[in-house]
Amino acid sequence: MSTPSPAIVFTDWDGTVTLQDSNDYLTDNLGMGLTNRLKINDDILDGTVTFRDGFREMLESVPTKFNECIDILLKDIRLDPGFKTFYDYCATKDIPVVVVSSGMRPIIHALLCKLVGEEAATKIEIISNDVEVDPATGKWNILFKHPESGFGHDKAQSIKQYLQENGSPSVPLFYCGDGVSDLSAAKETNLLFAKHGRDLIKYCIRESIPYTEFKDFGDIHSKLDNILQGASVEEFLGK
Known part of the structure; x- marks a missing residue:
């Protein structure tokens, strides 16, 4: 980064920046359904199935064409009520907000443009999986960023790669997440914000990973x- 920033915020997207997880939404409403x-999800938490394999199975149950999936999500997915103000605050402080997601780039980008704005979408870096779409049929499948990893x-x-590419800045690092896709990131930053009532908190308690709880980005904004x-x-750990 050309100008030193006072901090860097990494954040999950689905269920963290958005109120609903778009992948869960597709699976529950168009695919295998909530119960399955x-x-x-329980198998992933128990370690009997990798996140990569479980996630792929969920998405493969969705028969809907990809462009139709995006249209449905643009209509039904909502933004965390505090995120836009939080992002604007970070922008005034020159704090990068980096989306680190197990979702798919085209979906995240489309939602980001609609929910936060096209200008923000040009400034918020998205690090995620991608998608392969058959132009003739509209059928699609996820392309994992790290297919060799059990996380996908x-x-x-x-x-780690982002920090290396940006000069390994020695500033406070924050991560915001909610679920099982955030397990691999939970130990990588100075302060983990874990969403109230979600699976990430269960994991942090089980693995003795320090965290601070949040209900929406207004909480994160205040603490940051x-x-x-x-x-x-340290004042915020466990609170």
Whole structure:
């Protein structure tokens, strides 16, 4: 980065920046349904199925053409009520906001343009999986960023690569997440924001990973501002 920033914020997208997980939404409403998805989700948490394989199975159950999936999501997915204000705050402070997602780039980009704005979409870097679409049939499948990894997208690896490519800045690093796709990133930053009532908190408790809880990005905004004004990260752990 050409200008030193006071911090870097990495964030999950689905269920974190958005109120609903777009991949879960497609699976529950167009694919295998909620009950079957939750069974796979439990298997992932238990370690009997990798996130990559479970996620692929969920998405393969969706028969709908990809462009139709995007249209449905643009109509039904909503933004966290505090994110836009949080992003604007980060922009004034020259704090990069980097989306690190196990979702698919075209879906994230389309939602980002609609929910946050096209200007923000040009400034927020998206590190994610991609998608392969058959132009003749509209059928599609996910292209994992790290297909050799059990995560499909190893978010820890992506965070490390981002920092290497940007000069390994020695500033506070934050990560915001909610679910099983965030497990690999949970140990990579100075302060993990874990969403209230979601699976990531269960994992953090089980693995003794320090975190601070949030309900929406208004909570993250307040805590980040306090830290930038001199509060220590340790003050917020477990709260």
